[in-house]
Amino acid sequence: MVNYNNDEELNAIFHALADSTRREMIHMLSQKESTVSELAVPFDMSLAAVSKHIKVLERANLVERSVKGRVHSCRLNAGSLEKITAWLNMYERFWSKRFDVLEEELLKAKKKEH
Amino acid sequence: MVNYNNDEELNAIFHALADSTRREMIHMLSQKESTVSELAVPFDMSLAAVSKHIKVLERANLVERSVKGRVHSCRLNAGSLEKITAWLNMYERFWSKRFDVLEEELLKAKKKEH
DNA sequence: ATTATAGTTAACCATATAGTTAAATATATA
DNA sequence: TATATATTTAACTATATGGTTAACTATAAT
Numbered sequence: 449m450v451n452y453n454n455d456e457e458l459n460a461i462f463h464a465l466a467d468s469t470r471r472e473m474i475h476m477l478s479q480k481e482s483t484v485s486e487l488a489v490p491f492d493m494s495l496a497a498v499s500k501h502i503k504v505l506e507r508a509n510l511v512e513r514s515v516k517g518r519v520h521s522c523r524l525n526a527g528s529l530e531k532i533t534a535w536l537n538m539y540e541r542f543w544s545k546r547f548d549v550l551e552e553e554l555l556k557a558k559k560k561e562h
Numbered sequence: 563m564v565n566y567n568n569d570e571e572l573n574a575i576f577h578a579l580a581d582s583t584r585r586e587m588i589h590m591l592s593q594k595e596s597t598v599s600e601l602a603v604p605f606d607m608s609l610a611a612v613s614k615h616i617k618v619l620e621r622a623n624l625v626e627r628s629v630k631g632r633v634h635s636c637r638l639n640a641g642s643l644e645k646i647t648a649w650l651n652m653y654e655r656f657w658s659k660r661f662d663v664l665e666e667e668l669l670k671a672k673k674k675e676h
Numbered sequence: 677a678t679t680a681t682a683g684t685t686a687a688c689c690a691t692a693t694a695g696t697t698a699a700a701t702a703t704a705t706a
Numbered sequence: 707t708a709t710a711t712a713t714t715t716a717a718c719t720a721t722a723t724g725g726t727t728a729a730c731t732a733t734a735a736t
Binding site: 597598599609610612613614617629631632633634 | 681682683684685
Binding site for chain 1: 649
């Protein structure tokens with residue numbers, strides 16, 4: 449009835465996003481790849497806490513890490529957000545008019561072609 | 563620095579979505595408006611638990627309720643999912659090619675017009 | 677008036693979450 | 707080698723979450 453793999457994945461992703469700190473981290477990473485300490489700067493919390501937040505983002509596959517010496521560099525991962533977009537698209541007609549508008553335009557343009 | 567109103571709102575929405583039961587409820591509601599007991603059918607849990615889940619969805623403004631006699635009818639609310647789509651759109655280039663594809667098509671079509 | 681139905685609320689429990697501080701690990705620098 | 711830096715891990719705490727059962731409220735049906 450339900451796909452529990454995909455289900456658990458979505459749980460992890462949505463849960464990771466349900467926190468302002470982690471969303472802010474994602475925002476930072478959308479600007480530039482950053483180290484753990486760089487990610488920590490805007491937040492009034494211990495590095496240990498920051499470390500945990502990053503782990504939550506990693507578990508959700510929203511963030512990837514590459515270690516070079518003692519420095520851990522984090523970057524956004526495309527894949528995971530795609531999954532939630534896919535989920536959202538199922539309920540598109542309930543909230544978004546953006547596609548409709550685009551598709552309408554496209555249709556009009558196509559019509560003119562012929 | 564951060565908009566805490568919108569922030570709390572996003573927290574509530576993402577949190578509401580981070581649970582398979584609640585996502586399944588949203589799916590059901592995308593098919594048809596349903597009562598609390600109808601929503602409860604597929605789930606192996608008490609009505610009290612179902613009631614709580616619905617409340618979480620309501621707090622996130624994902625679901626609205628209208629009471630008629632003793633029956634509570636629930637329906638999807640467009641607004642909230644729009645907010646998360648808006649958030650996602652900020653990071654669009656990191657995950658979604660859908661708009662690109664659509665827009666490319668549109669451009670091609672427009673070009674042919676002239 | 678009694679009973680059945682639809683749903684909520686309260687009290688409780690186990691586990692998860694988000695934070696802390698302190699100690700540990702690993703690497704770079706003096 | 708000794709020390710400083712980058713980060714994780716462990717142990718702990720307070721609160722939130724997701725579930726339970728039992729009692730309650732409100733409405734409908736007999």
